[in-house]
Each structure stands twice: as structure tokens, then as C-alpha cells.
Amino acid sequence: MKQFLELFSPQPANSYLLVTTHLDDLALALADKLKAYEGSLHVSLYPGNHQELYRDNTKLLHVKDFKTPFRALPRSFDAVIFQDFYHLHEHKEHIVKLAYNALANTADIVILQERGKMNVESMLEMLENAEFRAGNRIDVLQGYDLVMAKKMHMWGAGL
Numbered sequence: 001m002k003q004f005l006e007l008f009s010p011q012p013a014n015s016y017l018l019v020t021t022h023l024d025d026l027a028l029a030l031a032d033k034l035k036a037y038e039g040s041l042h043v044s045l046y047p048g049n050h051q052e053l054y055r056d057n058t059k060l061l062h063v064k065d066f067k068t069p070f071r072a073l074p075r076s077f078d079a080v081i082f083q084d085f086y087h088l089h090e091h092k093e094h095i096v097k098l099a100y101n102a103l104a105n106t107a108d109i110v111i112l113q114e115r116g117k118m119n120v121e122s123m124l125e126m127l128e129n130a131e132f133r134a135g136n137r138i139d140v141l142q143g144y145d146l147v148m149a150k151k152m153h154m155w156g157a158g159l
Helices: 025-035 092-102 120-129
Strands: 015-020 040-045 058-062 077-083 103-114 132-137 144-151
Touching (some): 015 025, 015 092, 025 040, 077 092, 092 103, 103 120
Parallel strands (some): 015 040, 040 058
Antiparallel strands (some): 103 144, 132 144
């Protein structure tokens, strides 16, 4: 978990969005890291198994099904993390565009998927086509494939 958290360099008052099918220790660790910077974690919960989570800097939103997009205002997040969620959603292209719009410029998208459930090369290509840049596979969480890319100011649609 420590290596995963080192992927993020929060600044004061940063806000991250976690979209997940199961609330777990990863969400707690992100919330705690952001709290040290007076930041907040917004969590969109899709159907699944969720631990009880309470941190005063965490906001939870339940999403009813995998046809419905999560809600996010434009340029409101400094990172968007999809955890075991992307492969289940019926409108994959739409949610990636939604994530792109929700991110501030020079912000990160992270896609975590249980190992073997994601075609990493296809995911990197999809992110590139969606105007994300610097896509990489990063091996920091045991049992997970992780892909990370950046929305870049003045590149593609990042204006």
C-alpha cells in the first residue's frame, strides 16, 4: 500500500475521486493521506461489497447500477481512481470522457483492476485515444494491474 500511495503527491486542498465496487483499506489510506493536506476524497460506490468507512474528509455517493455514470463537476478533481469498476460499466467510453472532464489540468487517472481482468495494452491505447498522456503500467499493488495516465494542459482536449 505504501508504494501505491507514493504515486500521489497531494497539494493543500486537493480533491480525489475514487470510483469503486468495493470500499476497502485503499480508500481509508487515500483519505488519510489527503487529510494530512486538508484534502478530500469523494467516493462513488457502485454495487458491491463495501466496508464501513468514515473519515471526516470523505464524501460518499451511491450509484444504482453499471449503466449509470458517476457524478462529477468539470475540473473538480486532482485524481480519479477506478478500482475494480471499469470492466463492469456498460458505457466505458462515456465514463472515461466523464473522468477526463472531471480532472483538473495535469491531473492523473488511475485504473486498478484485479490482476488478469484488464488487457493492459488495450487500456493504455484507450487512454491515449481519450487524450490522456504518459500512460504507464505500474506494478505496486500485489494482485492488481495498475495503469496510470495524465491529463495534460495544452495537449489534445486539455485546454
